[in-house]
Amino acid sequence: xxxxxxxxxxxxxxxxxxxxxxxxxxxxxxxxxxxxxxxxxxxxxxxxxxxxxxxxxxxxxxxxxxxxxxxxxxxxxxxxxxxxxxxxxxxxxxxxxxxxxxxxxxxxxxxxxxxxxxxxxxxxxxxxxxxxxxxxxxxxxxxxxxxxxxxxxxxxxxxxxxxxxxxxxxxxxxxxxxxxxxxxxxxxxxxxxxxxxxxxxxxxxxxxxxxxxxxxxxxxxxxxxxxxxxxxxxxxxxxxxxxxxxxxxxxxxxxxxxxxxxxxxxxxxxxxxxxxxxxxxxxxxxxxxxxxxxxxxxxxxxxxxxxxxxxxxxxxxxxxxxxxxxxxxxxxxxxxxxxxxxxxxxxxxxxxxxxxxxxxxxxxxxxxxxxxxxxxxxxxxxxxxxxxxxxxxxxxxxxxxxxxxxxxxxxxxxxxxxxxxxxxxxxxxxxxxxxxxxxxxxxxxxxxxxxxxxxxxxxxxxxxxxxxxxxxxxxxxxxxxxxxxxxxxxxxxxxxxxxxxxxxxxxxxxxxxxxxxxxxxxxxxxxxxxxxxxxxxxxxxxxxxxxxxxxxxxxxxxxxxxxxxxxxxxxxxxxxxxxxxxxxxxxxxxxxxxxxxxxxxxxxxxxxxxxxxxxxxxxxxxxxxxxxxxxxxxxxxxxxxxxxxxxxxxxxxxxxxxxxxxxxxxxxxxxxxxxxxxxxxxxxxxxxxxxxxxxxxxxxxxxxxxxxxxxxxxxxxxxxxxxxxxxxxxxxxxxxxxxxxxxxxxxxx
Numbered sequence: 001x002x003x004x005x006x007x008x009x010x011x012x013x014x015x016x017x018x019x020x021x022x023x024x025x026x027x028x029x030x031x032x033x034x035x036x037x038x039x040x041x042x043x044x045x046x047x048x049x050x051x052x053x054x055x056x057x058x059x060x061x062x063x064x065x066x067x068x069x070x071x072x073x074x075x076x077x078x079x080x081x082x083x084x085x086x087x088x089x090x091x092x093x094x095x096x097x098x099x100x101x102x103x104x105x106x107x108x109x110x111x112x113x114x115x116x117x118x119x120x121x122x123x124x125x126x127x128x129x130x131x132x133x134x135x136x137x138x139x140x141x142x143x144x145x146x147x148x149x150x151x152x153x154x155x156x157x158x159x160x161x162x163x164x165x166x167x168x169x170x171x172x173x174x175x176x177x178x179x180x181x182x183x184x185x186x187x188x189x190x191x192x193x194x195x196x197x198x199x200x201x202x203x204x205x206x207x208x209x210x211x212x213x214x215x216x217x218x219x220x221x222x223x224x225x226x227x228x229x230x231x232x233x234x235x236x237x238x239x240x241x242x243x244x245x246x247x248x249x250x251x252x253x254x255x256x257x258x259x260x261x262x263x264x265x266x267x268x269x270x271x272x273x274x275x276x277x278x279x280x281x282x283x284x285x286x287x288x289x290x291x292x293x294x295x296x297x298x299x300x301x302x303x304x305x306x307x308x309x310x311x312x313x314x315x316x317x318x319x320x321x322x323x324x325x326x327x328x329x330x331x332x333x334x335x336x337x338x339x340x341x342x343x344x345x346x347x348x349x350x351x352x353x354x355x356x357x358x359x360x361x362x363x364x365x366x367x368x369x370x371x372x373x374x375x376x377x378x379x380x381x382x383x384x385x386x387x388x389x390x391x392x393x394x395x396x397x398x399x400x401x402x403x404x405x406x407x408x409x410x411x412x413x414x415x416x417x418x419x420x421x422x423x424x425x426x427x428x429x430x431x432x433x434x435x436x437x438x439x440x441x442x443x444x445x446x447x448x449x450x451x452x453x454x455x456x457x458x459x460x461x462x463x464x465x466x467x468x469x470x471x472x473x474x475x476x477x478x479x480x481x482x483x484x485x486x487x488x489x490x491x492x493x494x495x496x497x498x499x500x501x502x503x504x505x506x507x508x509x510x511x512x513x514x515x516x517x518x519x520x521x522x523x524x525x526x527x528x529x530x531x532x533x534x535x536x537x538x539x540x541x542x543x544x545x546x547x548x549x550x551x552x553x554x555x556x557x558x559x560x561x562x563x564x565x566x567x568x569x570x571x572x573x574x575x576x577x578x579x580x581x582x583x584x585x586x587x588x589x590x591x592x593x594x595x596x597x598x599x600x601x602x603x604x605x606x607x608x609x610x611x612x613x614x615x616x617x618x619x620x621x622x623x624x625x626x627x628x629x630x631x632x633x634x635x636x637x638x639x640x641x642x643x644x645x646x647x648x649x650x651x652x653x654x655x656x657x658x659x660x661x662x663x664x665x666x667x668x669x670x671x672x673x674x675x676x677x678x679x680x681x682x683x684x685x686x687x688x689x690x691x692x693x694x695x696x697x698x699x700x701x702x703x704x705x706x707x708x709x710x711x712x713x714x715x716x717x718x719x720x721x722x723x724x725x726x727x728x729x730x731x732x733x734x735x736x737x738x739x740x741x742x743x744x745x746x747x748x749x
Contacts, residue, residue: 025142026172037163040139043112043122051239057300058274059293062266063378064106071110072231081111085181089207093182093199095192098213101263101381104185108152121146125153125167141172148179157186158474160504165198190477191507193545215260225254225265232269240277248272251282258286263381290385316358320349323405324359326390329383330409331434333372346408384445393451431470439471443478458486465492476508480515487519501543510544513537531560538582547589554583574620577606581627593635600628622651626670642677649674668697672719684726691720714743
């Protein structure tokens with residue numbers, strides 16, 4: 001649809017499942033119930049905030065949205081991003097990563113403001129809208145009159161991979177003649193390889209890059225810690241109206257490694273200014289800096305409650321406010337009805353409506369356009385610290401009520417249907433929508449505060465390992481990298497992970513398996529078990545796109561099976577062939593195609609030897625031929641590749657009759673590959689038959705097991721659509737292509 005610049009548009013927005021939201025100039029991707037998968041919002045600069053309101057709770061000044069501290073330092077990183085904006089590719093995606101508090105969001109906000117001034121349209125993507133409720137109305141994101149679009153995605157590593165893939169398919173990023181830049185902000189990099197692999201498709205033509213945001217330098221240059229401290233101190237002092245800035249010095253030496261984080265430097269500056277103004281004793285240890293600020297929060301709650309006796313409309317005692325702030329740190333913003341229901345379940349001292357009114361006075365919505373309550377402390381790292389300081393542990397006295405509140409929040413409410421003898425046991429209700437956030441924040445806090453794991457997180461996950469899976473890959477990765485984590489907890493989680501691929505869990509599954517593999521190997525001396533463990537590890541790593549990490553265990557599995565096959569060929573030669581195929585796949589993914597070809601050729605040789613002696617081994621030969629075809633195709637040996645793929649399909653067809661449950665998926669896979677090989681040789685009419693048969697088989701499989709085979713059906717239908725389109729059958733191509741899109745929408749979690 002071509003719309004003239006500045007033309008008036010009338011858009012009808014219908015509320016579905018409580019959501020009323022629309023976009024102009026972009027796509028709207030929705031869940032099955034009609035609620036948006038994510039929101040696109042035009043980037044807005046920080047607004048002007050009242051100084052008196054900021055002084056009430058010092059932590060408010062740390063929120064980048066209040067704009068108290070102007071952008072300081074990071075000149076090199078800023079200039080790099082501006083150069084990236086002006087680079088040649090039409091579409092470019094960058095993964096910017098660093099620990100929480102390093103200043104990623106501030107840097108992105110600053111670059112977005114500069115880009116807007118330079119004629120770009122800056123847009124922010126917001127996930128998980130079902131929890132907090134989407135913005136009302138519409139967003140006009142047309143690029144008319146703009147040089148291009150800069151899309152910023154915060155906490156990209158916490159997004160489901162499927163949601164990121166849909167986001168990157170949005171038409172906002174694919175407009176002819178308009179440059180598109182996507183800046184993904186994340187704490188880690190584990191999710192990046194799998195996402196990057198989806199962007200390397202030749203049809204996408206996206207330039208990809210990864211950048212680590214270095215810690216602040218300890219020297220006195222313009223981008224160092226002292227310059228950052230001075231800028232923050234001066235900004236905070238202006239709020240407090242302190243005339244003599246020379247009297248405000250850092251409470252702790254900035255040379256310590258903790259001050260490599262921008263947020264820690266800002267906290268030190270805020271504590272120094274606040275202590276100077278109030279006469280309080282500032283913290284002298286980095287771990288206690290946030291404790292100082294959190295104590296100031298509690299002082300404010302107490303003052304408000306004391307003001308009730310003087311006519312102030314505030315009825316919530318500081319003890320109840322502490323429980324509510326703890327609750328909000330774990331749940332995040334909620335729509336009012338959900339928040340009322342939650343507080344009525346966990347809090348008895350005051351009516352929920354009264355508590356929420358008083359809490360919202362202290363912590364109003366971060367975005368005034370969102371009608372939410374229970375907004376948490378910001379920044380997120382401060383909320384994590386509040387969770388840590390509130391939950392008790394050995395040598396860590398805290399609030400006795402906190403473990404009970406944590407338990408109540410993460411315990412699903414009982415089924416509302418009463419059981420009768422003639423009824424089956426009612427299905428428990430799903431976990432509350434905030435569960436993923438609660439477990440994510442508790443895990444992130446446990447990674448920095450050692451008492452939280454043994455005292456709270458590990459017992460919780462040992463009893464309810466599914467909670468970690470609900471939280472998603474980013475939380476699984478954090479758990480797997482916590483030093484000295486309870487291995488029994490990881491084993492309990494691993495037992496609940498899906499056996500097959502799961503696009504949104506593959507990264508986390510790989511991390512958990514990597515953490516467990518040394519313990520699992522040490523628990524047995526059986527070489528067969530070692531080989532099986534390495535093979536499973538390869539599969540998990542490969543599913544996550546971590547082929548460089550998968551190479552070593554793939555080689556170890558092949559070496560072990562080679563030794564085992566020498567002693568007992570009948571038992572282990574088939575598994576040697578499989579391990580060689582795995583090794584070849586990893587080598588191929590790393591660009592070592594000649595070595596990959598050699599491994600696959602050896603696997604085929606073994607497969608022929610096995611099949612000659614025992615026809616039951618034909619599937620092993622077919623698997624090896626299929627892999628060989630892929631390697632030959634990658635090397636440009638297309639005729640040989642076609643021959644291998646044709647033989648693989650023939651063998652699978654022959655073997656499937658005896659064992660259809662196991663081999664039908666392999667036959668469908670081989671037929672898709674056969675169609676691709678024929679197409680590569682220009683034999684498009686011949687390619688149509690195998691692709692149609694593959695789609696028919698996948699439809700049959702998906703009807704029996706949708707969870708396992710709908711992704712394969714979508715892929716096969718997409719292939720079929722492309723083959724029909726290449727033959728000029730545009731109308732016939734439309735149906736399978738549209739069906740593939742519909743299925744992929746259903747697969748978005």
